Amino acid sequence: MYLSRRLLALPLGLAATAAIGLAPGAAATGGTPGPAAAPGDPLSYVVNSATDAATLDRVEAATADAGGTVVATYPKIGVTVAHAADTDFGSRLRAVPGVRSAGATRTAPLRSTAAAPEEGRFRAYEDRGAAGAVTPRTGAGAGAIPPEPEPLEAEQWSLRVVRADRAHALSTGSPDVTVGVIDNGVDDTHPDLAANFSAGQSADCVGGAADTSPGSWRPYPEGDFAGHGTWVAGQIAAPRNGLGVAGVAPDVTIAAIKAAGPGDGFVYAESVVCALVFAADQGMAIANSSFSIDPWHFVCADDPDQRAILDAVSRAQRYATGRGLLQIAAAGNGSRDLADPAFTDAESPSDGTPAERTVDPAACPVLPHMLPGVVSAASVGAENLKSDHSDYGLGVIDIAAPGGDDYQIPDTPSRDPYVLSTWPGGEYASGPGTSAATAQVSGVAALLKSAHPGASPAKLRALLAAHADNPGCPDAYDPDGDGAENAVCEGDDRRNGFYGAGIADALDAVRR
Template sequence: MAHLRSRRRRALAVPVGLALTASLGLLPSAATASPQVAAASAAAAQDGPKLSYVVNTATDPGTVGQVKKAIAKAGGTVVTAHAKIGVIVVHSANPDFAKTIRTVKGVQSAGATRTAPLEAAATTDVGKPEKVSEPRSKNALSAAKATGKEPLEPLQWDIPAIKADQAAKVNPGSKKVTVAVIDTGVDDTHPDLAPNFSAKQSANCVGGVPDTTKGAWRPYNPDEDYHGTHVAGEIAAARNNVGVAGVAPGVKVSAIKVSQPETSLFYAESVVCAFVFAADHGVEVTNNSYFVDPWMFNCKNDPDQAAILDAVGRAAKYAQKKGAINVASAGNSNFDLAAKELTDASSPNDTTPAERKVDPAACLDVPTQLPGVVTVSATGPLNLKSYYSNYGLNQIDVAGPGGDKYQVPEAPAKDGRILSTMPDGDYAYLQGTSMAGPHVAGVAALLKSKRADATPQEIQWLLKAQADNPGCPTAPYDPDGDGKVNAECAGTKHINSFYGFGIVDALDAVKK
């Protein structure tokens, strides 16, 4: 699962590894307004804080039109309507808005997408990663060019770990394939990203309505909203004798910004907008290194959370139907997603979190656990599950390099985390499943480059079939060496709770 899923994958939740020396912490019938709606008064509609809502309906024009009328009577204002998937984004200060609108014929679910008022703004202390300098001397650049590597590539243990360096020599990826980074924005002026950036497939979706003004997709604050730029470089940093190399250095990358200014929260209306925008603009792969705020898990028995599940699920499904394969990170809480019960102490993360017990069978990490989404766990330099990575039998599809400060790579690499691009032309190390997802998205883009007609389902099957599974560890899983077992791996050599079907293989993607 921004900021790096710390979990806030932060994705986020808050970026997991934030400094070069820091640790993880980084349907269809015409709708009519019900008597309850008709009775809603203008005064009642303004009694509470203004919140954002998703109202999910049948998709026929008659129903959508009638529900819009009911929304107005209940004290709501329509921000946008995604009629093709039946999702309407609404603002309302009526504390009874959701309860009232759920009684309207044609409304299938409705709920608040946040617990904080629309006007609220809270700063998030995510820290500042230590930057990595690119070699600038002629000797260093000549040496890198002579070996066919980018100047900083020797520090990227993750590229050879999935044979992406070998794959680039066979097929670096097609310019006809675009990976959309749904995240905190991307600095498209970075010299490693500019050659592969697709502005026409980029937008700012914060609030639910896409803004395609030039540069609207860039980070609000480069010092804090660097997550998306790091992710983009992992996917498609160009092989141009500058900086680092991406997994698929020949494909296009676009940015769809969904993080709120100042808080970096990813609300449902923004994510719905992103999936729909990506689908309607011909994106082949979406990367989702975040969970939808403010709930780490959205439970079906809660009407607000159920509405979020419904809305984002419809949007993700729409993107899949339009040909996009959606890749998402599994999260950084070392949770067994197949357990009978989990403790979520971080939700809601936009007001005051309260500890709650959740049933993973009924409470889903969104979009990670939505049907059809490729769920990715993280590994380190030793091909061992990263200490923070969520896992779970039949919950993880595949794994990818996400970094691990406890796993030491072979020289000349020096750091077990992932080195990639940062705003303003910089580079830095981060770790998290937020970093694992982009590696898988890059391999998916290579598969799509080789097999242009492949469906999202076929790409997902190929990712699994070509993955290399290290199997469950033979020794107790104790990555931090404190003598305590941190997780139990279940399953077989072919499919297990740590790696799903295995660690993705970029070389197989372009050769087989």
């Protein structure tokens, strides 16, 4: 998850023939031998099979025979999550009639906290609004009257880039629209989030089974990135209540689905399967996925474990889309061209010892932002130029939104180039990354869903693209001014590798 390794943007994707997400005709490259855990160490597995009861029963029986334990079964998509210490567990389950793929979702043993959260780049802010001494306001039904600014809104240059500040005079979104924040938890007690939070649609999916007990969705109290999900949630739907900041869609509902584990902050496939199925079954309209799935940054189907990950997450994504859920995911913060057919992946496995391998992203996608039907969000800074950290690629990026950039300084009181939002404990903080861009796009999508309640995920994708503003490729991309191009933009002002269809526009989204 980018909150533990790639600054807080959480990058994410996939596409395949039928079951597993490979681009048609593409050959997977870069497979790596199976789990690196020592013999006897328990691992988590996904087993993907036919959905009939007889096959699912065979999977359960074979799991027990191999000394494993079933953690959760998702019969509608044929995915079983299991724990097992037998190093042959994957191959034994692949031999079961009706099983399409099976493999370990990690290389480190369960409950590993070997990777400590890295230092982030968040900056603290003091809320200049006085809680308890204000009259809450929502701006709903304000017509053409601009809403009164929130106390910290002068610092929110990101709202002005997507023109959400102007959009709020026309629409602040509908509480009937729920955005699920799939992340490392949300502090629903924050006074600038509580009014819009849905506890009844929230859960902890870490490990692959949904825990809906009260407070289970809250962040773990550790690490510099512990507030990542809360930071994301505020960008989407912090209400106009006279406190702190405003979200892009300040009257929509937010829910939390915790998917990042404690200590290491990793997001494994079984947690994402659980989160997408849970979000879809709870009737959510949008899932904000500001992360990438561990431990393989690029997931290649020529390896049986990685193939199982592709298969499981693809099934969950297709199910969620069929239930009306649009997933919006971060493109990543590595300044990488994801359209490069000979990409060097030096980050995988993230929970073990990385080894360099050459991959073709068309065959080895980044999950979840390269999945079919997922909106891939890149990042821009205050000058509407691609953020230096943002990944890019023609045909990979769908849309862009503010994520901050050290080289693009906004005209705000603090001149802070990062994105300001809520933080646990009633605090506020700013940070950079495509995680922020994803949240901004999710907010615009929530405004669109509010205006078009019957819109399908495909229609919302089309509307996001149609209303985006594309600056086109720059003549030369040299944000640090050293005379050398940092990246090459391919495409035109209709669609290109830096911005996809363009920068998300909330004002056009609500007035057209």
